[in-house]
Amino acid sequence: MSIEEYLRRVPKVELHVHLEGSILPQTLLTLAERNRVELPAATPEDLREWFTFRDFAHFIEIYVAITRCLKHAEDYELLVYDVGKELARQNVKYAEMTFSAGTHHALGIADETFLRGLSAGRARVLADFGVRIGWVFDIVRDAPMERAEYTTGIAIDYKDEGVVALGIGGMEKGYPASEFAAFFERARAAGLHSDPHAGEHVGPSSVWEAVRDLHAERIGHGVRSIEDPALVEYLAEHRIPLEINPTSNIRLGVYPDYASHPLRRLHDAGVIVTVNTDDPPMFNTTLNQEVELLHSAFGFEVETINEILLNAARHSFLPVEEKKVLVDEMIAEMARLGEDGSGEG
Numbered sequence: 001m002s003i004e005e006y007l008r009r010v011p012k013v014e015l016h017v018h019l020e021g022s023i024l025p026q027t028l029l030t031l032a033e034r035n036r037v038e039l040p041a042a043t044p045e046d047l048r049e050w051f052t053f054r055d056f057a058h059f060i061e062i063y064v065a066i067t068r069c070l071k072h073a074e075d076y077e078l079l080v081y082d083v084g085k086e087l088a089r090q091n092v093k094y095a096e097m098t099f100s101a102g103t104h105h106a107l108g109i110a111d112e113t114f115l116r117g118l119s120a121g122r123a124r125v126l127a128d129f130g131v132r133i134g135w136v137f138d139i140v141r142d143a144p145m146e147r148a149e150y151t152t153g154i155a156i157d158y159k160d161e162g163v164v165a166l167g168i169g170g171m172e173k174g175y176p177a178s179e180f181a182a183f184f185e186r187a188r189a190a191g192l193h194s195d196p197h198a199g200e201h202v203g204p205s206s207v208w209e210a211v212r213d214l215h216a217e218r219i220g221h222g223v224r225s226i227e228d229p230a231l232v233e234y235l236a237e238h239r240i241p242l243e244i245n246p247t248s249n250i251r252l253g254v255y256p257d258y259a260s261h262p263l264r265r266l267h268d269a270g271v272i273v274t275v276n277t278d279d280p281p282m283f284n285t286t287l288n289q290e291v292e293l294l295h296s297a298f299g300f301e302v303e304t305i306n307e308i309l310l311n312a313a314r315h316s317f318l319p320v321e322e323k324k325v326l327v328d329e330m331i332a333e334m335a336r337l338g339e340d341g342s343g344e345g
């Protein structure tokens with residue numbers, strides 16, 4: 001089979017993807033109709049166009065529209081279910097999805113409502129598609145501080161329902177990690193992992209802070225670490241992986257094009273890299289497409305791409321035993337697919 005086909009079929013793990021930003025146009029239309037919310041588009045095609053990234057203000061407008069369509073537990077359940085189905089289509093075995101609980105809370109949705117929906121959706125995705133989901137509840141840096149407090153509490157309370165880590169996103173500039181150190185301290189003491197966004201809109205200083213102040217075990221984005229050789233060396237030496245989202249970086253103007261994107265240079269310098277989507281329909285991408293870029297835009301051969309895909313499994317926050325099973329399954333499936341290829345010539 002062709003390398004393109006192999007990459008579509010190969011097993012994958014995704015570590016950086018936002019649940020709200022993964023909503024499919026069709027799901028949003030269904031939810032808008034169900035809850036009588038007016039949207040600026042009435043067909044999946046028009047909605048897909050409205051969804052496509054223009055600028056940050058438009059991006060926020062879409063995010064708000066999505067959250068307004070989520071009112072009942074069944075809505076959250078449908079969102080998770082449809083996203084899970086899309087993951088299964090791309091042979092994603094496991095995904096750690098970010099969910100901004102504080103935003104839903106601030107919009108007046110009861111904890112019970114979204115928690116019940118997330119759990120029901122997650123269970124059905126596992127039962128129907130065999131795809132596992134873990135949650136990263138994230139603090140929004142530029143939201144009021146009491147929401148950070150709220151998010152930390154609910155992430156800890158919900159640990160047995162699949163929350164694996166505390167994250168932090170939103171405006172990087174002007175909201176340094178140090179202000180959130182106490183929340184991460186509490187989360188870590190309760191057994192959650194630390195998975196902050198950093199080094200996307202702010203340079204290396206932001207990644208250093210995430211590492212020092214939040215004890216980051218992985219970095220969401222982190223691409224701008226490339227600007228500081230000492231940081232690159234530190235990340236490589238301490239085996240702190242980066243959750244890289246190439247198309248998101250280009251749509252948001254972090255880099256002008258794939259040719260100037262540092263993924264390959266970070267990898268070649270020994271940093272553990274993974275490839276992810278961030279907000280797939282909004283950036284008009286899929287995980288399959290991002291994986292394909294590893295070949296077409298970044299020039300990696302299949303062996304290296306397999307290693308990058310396995311990085312995501314190896315550095316996921318699954319319990320050690322489950323992680324081992326997942327990695328072994330992926331290696332076996334990669335070998336089978338590889339053999340199929342040579343068989344067909």
Ligand SMILES: [Zn+2]
Pocket residue numbers: 016018169197220278
């Ligand atoms: Zn993100």
